[in-house]
Amino acid sequence: xxxxxxTHAHDDHGHHHKETFVTKYIFSQDxxxxxxxxxxxxxxxxxxxxxxxxxxxxxxxxxxxPNAIFEALLGKWAPEGxxxxxxxxxxxxxxxxxxxxxxxxAGLSGTFSNLLIPLQIGARxxxxxxxxxxxxxxxxxxxxxxxxxxxxxxxxxxxxxxxxPPLSALPLAQSGSGMGMTLWLxxxxxxxxxxxxxxxxxxxxxxxxxxxxxSMTRLPLTIWAFFITAIIGVVSFPVLLSAALxxxxxRSFGTSFxxxxxxxxxxxxxxxxxxxxxxxxxxxxxxHPEVYIVILPAMGLVSEIMATNSRKPIFGYxxxxxxxxxxxxxxxxxxxxxxxxxxxxxxxGSVFTFTTLLIAIPSAVKAFNWITTLWKGNLQMNPAxxxxxxxxxxxxxGGLTGIILxxxxxxxxxxxxxxxxxxxxxxMGISALxxxxxxxxxxxxxMWGRMLNKNLGYIHFxxxxxxxxxxxxxxxxxGMAGLPRRYYTNSxxxxxxxxxxxxxxxxxxxxxxxxxxxVYLYNxxxxxxxxxxxxxxxxxxxxxxxxxxxxxxxxxxEGEIPHVHRWSYDYSKPGHDTDFVPQNIPLKExxxxxxx
Numbered sequence: 028x029x030x031x032x033x034t035h036a037h038d039d040h041g042h043h044h045k046e047t048f049v050t051k052y053i054f055s056q057d058x059x060x061x062x063x064x065x066x067x068x069x070x071x072x073x074x075x076x077x078x079x080x081x082x083x084x085x086x087x088x089x090x091x092x093p094n095a096i097f098e099a100l101l102g103k104w105a106p107e108g109x110x111x112x113x114x115x116x117x118x119x120x121x122x123x124x125x126x127x128x129x130x131x132x133a134g135l136s137g138t139f140s141n142l143l144i145p146l147q148i149g150a151r152x153x154x155x156x157x158x159x160x161x162x163x164x165x166x167x168x169x170x171x172x173x174x175x176x177x178x179x180x181x182x183x184x185x186x187x188x189x190x191x192p193p194l195s196a197l198p199l200a201q202s203g204s205g206m207g208m209t210l211w212l213x214x215x216x217x218x219x220x221x222x223x224x225x226x227x228x229x230x231x232x233x234x235x236x237x238x239x240x241x242s243m244t245r246l247p248l249t250i251w252a253f254f255i256t257a258i259i260g261v262v263s264f265p266v267l268l269s270a271a272l273x274x275x276x277x278r279s280f281g282t283s284f285x286x287x288x289x290x291x292x293x294x295x296x297x298x299x300x301x302x303x304x305x306x307x308x309x310x311x312x313x314x315h316p317e318v319y320i321v322i323l324p325a326m327g328l329v330s331e332i333m334a335t336n337s338r339k340p341i342f343g344y345x346x347x348x349x350x351x352x353x354x355x356x357x358x359x360x361x362x363x364x365x366x367x368x369x370x371x372x373x374x375x376g377s378v379f380t381f382t383t384l385l386i387a388i389p390s391a392v393k394a395f396n397w398i399t400t401l402w403k404g405n406l407q408m409n410p411a412x413x414x415x416x417x418x419x420x421x422x423x424x425g426g427l428t429g430i431i432l433x434x435x436x437x438x439x440x441x442x443x444x445x446x447x448x449x450x451x452x453x454x455m456g457i458s459a460l461x462x463x464x465x466x467x468x469x470x471x472x473x474m475w476g477r478m479l480n481k482n483l484g485y486i487h488f489x490x491x492x493x494x495x496x497x498x499x500x501x502x503x504x505x506g507m508a509g510l511p512r513r514y515y516t517n518s519x520x521x522x523x524x525x526x527x528x529x530x531x532x533x534x535x536x537x538x539x540x541x542x543x544x545x546v547y548l549y550n551x552x553x554x555x556x557x558x559x560x561x562x563x564x565x566x567x568x569x570x571x572x573x574x575x576x577x578x579x580x581x582x583x584x585e586g587e588i589p590h591v592h593r594w595s596y597d598y599s600k601p602g603h604d605t606d607f608v609p610q611n612i613p614l615k616e617x618x619x620x621x622x623x
Contacts, residue, residue: 054164056156057581061163062142063474066467069134070551072170074544076125079118081541083515086110088534090516104182115515116185117203123188124211125173128218131321131459133166139324139466140229140253142474146572147247149238149589151582154231158224165221172214176207184211187513189310192285192303196277199291209278212271219268226257226264238571240591244348245610247570247595248341251348252327255355256320262359263316270309277301304369311362318455319358322422323351325462326393329415332469333397335568336412337404338606340596340621343396350389357386367435368442376435383433387426394423405599405606407566410484414465417492418458425454428503443513446506449499457495464488467551472565476577477558483550487543494540501529567607569597574611593620 055061082101085094093108104114141159145152153159176183185203186194194200195208233246233254246254273284277298285306286298334341341347363371363379397419406412428450431437441447464487471479505526510517517523517530564573571591575583589611597608602618614620 054160056152056160057579058141058145058153058156058159059474059579059583061159062138064163065133065137065141065166066474068167068170069130069138070548072125072129072173073134074548075174076122076130077541077544079122079125081538082110083115083118083122084534084537086115086515087517088531090518110515112515113182113185113202116187116513117183117207119513120184120186120188120190120203120211121173121177124184124215126456127188127317127321128215129166129170129173131456131463132222132317133218135321135459135463135466136253136256136324137163137166137225138463139249139328139470140225140257142470143249143572144229144232144253145236146473146575146583147250147570148233148236148241149571149591150232150236151584151588153228154236155228158228162221162224162228165217165224169214169218169221172210172217176210176214179206179210181205181207183207189314190274191310192274192277192301192306193289196274196285196303196306197289197291197296198278209275212275212278216268216271219264219271222260222264226260229253229257230261238588238591241610244345245591245594247327248330248344248347248351249324249327251351252323252330255351256323259316259320259323259355259358263313263320266309267313270306270313273309274306304366304371307366307369308362311365312359314365315362316358318451319354321455321459322462323354325418325459325466326351328462328466328469329397329418330400331570332411332415332465333400334596334598335469335566336407336409336415337400338407338598339400339404340598341396342399343392344594344596346392347396350392353389354386357382357389361386361433364433364435364438367438373435380433380435384430387430387433390422390426394419394426409468410479410481410488411465411468413485413488413492414461414468417488418461418465421453421458421461421495425450425452425458429454441506443511444506445502445510445512448512449502449506452502453495453499457499464491464547469566470572471551471554471558472561472577473572475555475558476561476579477554478561478565479554479558480550483546487547487550490543490546491540494536494543497536498533498540501533505529564609567605569607569609570595571610574609597621 051057052060055064078100082097085096091109094105094110095108097105097110098108101110101114104111141153144150181202182205183203184190184195184207185201186208190208190211194204198205198208233250237246273282276282277285281297283298283301285303286296286301287303289296289298330341330347361379361383363375364383367376367379401416428446431441432447432450468479468484471477508523508526510523510526517526561577563577566573571589574589576585591610592613593608593610595610597603597610599606600608600621602615
């Protein structure tokens with residue numbers, strides 16, 4: 028490591044050679060710059076995803092009514108302002124894909140793993156800066172392919188974000204099964220390569236590049252979360268890659284891995300012997316760990332922010348680590364609960380029910396420990412803290428409905444209804460977004476050397492929080508009433524006429540919640556250039572990243588890297604003048620190191 032350190036002789040930019048604009052801002056190998064690239068790319072993709080959700084929500088609320096916005100944005104797919112049924116399913120498909128993979132996986136994990144792993148473990152950079160750069164550019168390339176698929180003649184992929192065969196396997200099945208579906212598969216294959224390169228880099232960095240004194244039990248919970256997330260990604264993402272490659276072969280080379288006995292307009296196709304349920308197994312073997320690939324980094328960020336803003340040590344540090352490990356293990360053996368109505372063996376359903384309900388235990392441990400961390404703390408209610416508390420709220424409320432969906436007998440009644448949409452949006456979508464927002468408000472000064480506007484942050488949080496529940500709480504009830512998801516209109520079913528007004532209310536909340544994100548975007552991009560300049564350690568935090576200079580240079584610290592003498596959460600420790608003791612401060616004579 029010392030040899031690695033010695034290569035960084037610092038000139039006025041903190042570099043051993045003068046950097047050009049291209050090497051500093053575009054093809055950068057500095058983990059801090061790559062984190063910014065991930066965040067801004069993820070933000071742009073997020074805006075696209077949210078606009079799509081608002082378009083199809085307007086269609087559900089006011090079906091078959093002409094709308095000038097549809098005509099302007101969708102062109103031929105909205106003749107005379109009335110949305111076409113095919114483009115509705117395509118919007119749902121691409122919205123789900125963008126939000127799950129490009130925003131919550133790459134945008135959240137890519138940003139904060141890159142920013143925090145080297146800074147919090149005391150490393151100059153990632154184990155391989157070059158691989159790190161390649162992983163970002165593969166992510167960027169996959170984003171470009173996904174956006175390009177919106178502009179192909181026959182329309183983008185339209186098989187739902189889970190792309191079940193035969194809609195995804197037969198190019199002739201519908202308009203969205205053609206070139207748009209091919210581009211979706213190519214985009215995802217590149218995305219998976221990006222994720223694997225990033226994950227391997229994170230794992231190697233945490234294992235090999237920790238500074239002197241930084242044992243595994245002194246790591247902040249953020250690093251534990253990123254580390255375990257990367258391991259889950261390495262285990263599960265290759266399975267989705269294999270599913271995508273087999274699907275490409277079914278589509279283009281005449282194989283039938285996922286197709287059997289298909290009739291189109293009375294004509295028998297030549298496919299036989301395949302099974303669409305096989306695809307479901309392969310997809311959900313990634314698809315369920317994916318939920319935790321999304322939520323674990325958010326849990327890590329929230330744990331760190333809550334301890335800092337409660338001015339208390341995190342409650343149950345070792346129990347928190349154990350629960351992360353338990354969640355990681357259990358998440359890989361529960362995928363079948365997405366398939367209770369697929370016709371699989373009922374005995375297998377009972378096995379998946381058991382493992383699914385087990386995962387509630389480590390999740391509850393985390394929730395109770397967060398609440399206990401807040402208990403009697405000296406709470407600093409800044410926007411990051413509010414989003415962290417919001418995260419705990421949506422994680423608990425969304426998780427409770429998971430108990431119903433995890434039971435094979437109960438799931439049959441609400442499977443593929445809006446109940447499922449409400450559940451996973453609360454527990455995964457909104458919770459992970461809250462974690463991401465909390466992280467951005469907290470570490471923005473570290474990334475850009477400036478502060479976000481606190482008052483705009485309060486507006487952003489409160490309106491977002493009210494609208495999130497306004498959208499997804501009523502969805503549980505229309506789901507229990509039997510309303511199926513992904514139908515572009517329900518006007519053909521008199522049974523659902525009474526639910527039309529509820530859909531209008533949901534859409535109004537969605538529109539307000541979407542529009543208020545403009546406040547956040549203004550705050551974010553405005554503060555990069557015009558925000559108030561930060562001080563060295565604005566939150567009075569104990570972790571190592573706040574010991575690095577505000578001015579960025581490749582290598583993070585001038586001179587020697589700080590050594591670690593204590594665990595990550597020495598807040599309000601008796602015998603000290605301040606209510607926080609950074610990790611690089613040696614223990615006083617007779618002082619004991621806390622280990623919770």
